[in-house]
Amino acid sequence: MLKRFYQSLFFTTRFYAALGGIAIFFVVTFFFPSLFIVAQLLAIALFLLLLLDLFFLFRAGDEPFRVTRSMSNRFSNGDENPIALQLKSNYRFPVTVILLEEVPMQFQMRDFRQRINMKAGEETTISYSLRPVERGEYQFGKTNAFIRSLLGLAQRHIAPSNESTIKVYPSFMQLRNYEFFSFNDRLLEMGVHKKRVIGHSMEFDHIKEYTRGDDVRTLNWKATARRGTLMVNNFVEEKSQQVYCVIDKGRNMKMPFNGLSLLDYAINSALVFSNIALQKGDKTGLVTLAAQQVDVLPSSSKRTQMNLILERLYAQDTQWEESDYEKLSISLRSMFSQRSLLILYTNFESMTGLQRQLPYLRRLAKYHLLLVVFFENTELKKFAKDDVGSVEEIYLQVIAQKFAYEKKLMVRELSRYGILSLLTTPEQLTLNVVNKYLELKSRSLI
Known part of the structure; x- marks a missing residue:
């Protein structure tokens, strides 16, 4: 009991300031002895006030204050995830509460501090949000509450055992938004363009x-x-077509934009796109490429396919090696006998990098409908349009413009060999991929 009391007792800055002031006053009494009795009275008064403060704080029992953390058991990567702290004071007098939340180390937040004034018996909720930029497990620590009375000389530390571990999955919030807008027929508000052409398959619908x-x-x-x-x-549109999202996990996909790597953008896009393709009646699957390792999740139109895709995407990570596209073309040629739509998420920063992989991309495009999705370097593009004033800045801007122009040359080079391509910014990736898919469906290319 005494040990618990000692561990939960903390003195405030106000107490140390008052104690320091009295100590200085005692030093002054060395030169003015007549004030010594006043100093003693002040010390006794501070001691009595401290005892009174401790009596108020610790007489309320074992649970004078309750704090509960409420949040989802999994977070959405790249999105703001809400967290609520529910507070309830069982004190019979107003208190001041200082909350110190132990957020996961991935966020590097060491200054989470909330100060709340609560009335007797009051309940309140503190809300905040966190935006993870990495998939994986996140460990939440305790919510430390320091309770002060009106005197404010001491504070009682209360830390309930509310540690928890949550998993950060690909952006399922973005997936839910697309489902909601699709259900309410409002996809145009999100930038998804509906195509008027119903289809040109052999299955007649109506006149x-x-x-x-x-x-x-x-x-x-x-x-x-x-x-x-x-x-x-x-x-009617052709249905039950095989559609695969092929995600390159090589070093080119490790480049970060707004906290998220290109791989995370590709994963979030693949998740949303797979759900839309399933709603359109197609079979969706997943292929990941890392160095010489090719992993395939067979395509399916079952309801459980989205859960399988989500769990498979959760564990993906970029590699420092360059991906082997020759291995990819050989593996997909042997595994897929039916012509399929392959949406390849990758990135090329130079024409040389594209030329190395072009023979294997042409081999894939020979047997499948291949759509190569790669990214604009938004930072270089922005720098290429900025005003410059020195010779060095002009030199750097010319280099940035050269890289931006090479991206357009890559699109032209791919189109020369009949390979579809999509050059997009990371932020617009999902919208552009979905629109491209709807365009291909309307043109009956799949």
Whole structure:
């Protein structure tokens, strides 16, 4: 009991300031002996006030103050994740509470401090949010509460055992947002463009009147002759097509933007895209490439596929080695007998890097519909447009413009060999990939 009391007792700055002031006053009494009795009275008064303060703080029992941390059991990578601290005071008088939260070491937050004034018996909630930029396990420590009375000479330390471990998964919040907007038919607000063309498969859907923008190749002349107005055939989209997200985990994907690596952007995009492809009736799968290791999650249209993709994406990490695209082309050629859509998330920073992998990309594009997704260097692009004043800055800006121009040359080089490409900023990756997929569906390329 005494040990617990000692461990939870802390003196405040106010107490040490008062004690220091009395000590100085005692020094003054050495020169003015008549003031010695006053100094003694002040010391006795401070001691009595301290005892009174301790009596107020510790007479409330073992649970005078309750603090509970409320949060999800998993976090979404790259998003703001809400956390709530629920506080309840069982004291019969107003108290001041200082909260020190032990957040996971990955956030490097050593200054989390909240000061709250609470009335007798009051309940309140403190909310804050954290944005992780790495996937993995995060360890939350205790929530330390220091309670002070109105006297403020001492404080009682209360730290409930609320340690917890949460896992940070790819951005499922972004996935939920897309699902919500899709359910409410508001994808246009997020930048996803719907395509008017229903499809050109062999599966007939219905006949309707011609409207401006319809493909004239689908005109139904017999129906037109009967109705006296132009009529067109509509066909349903091809479904149950195999769609694979191929994620390069080589050193090129380790480059960071706004705290997230390119690999994390690719993972978040692959998660959202897979969900949309499943809703469109296609089979989705996942391929990851690291050095000479190629891991494949077979495509499926089952409801459990999203959980399998999420768990597989959670454990991915970048490698310092360069990925072996020859191994990738050989593996996919032997595994996939059916023509599939391959969305390759990778990054090329120079034309030389693309030329090294181009023969293997051409081999993949020979048997599958290949879409190469790579990234604009937004920092270089911004620097290339900034105003410069010195010769050195001009020299650096020319180099930045050269790198930005090389990205456009890569798109042209890929198109020369019939390989689809998508050059995008990391922030717009998901939107652009989804729009490209819808465009390919409307053009009946898959």
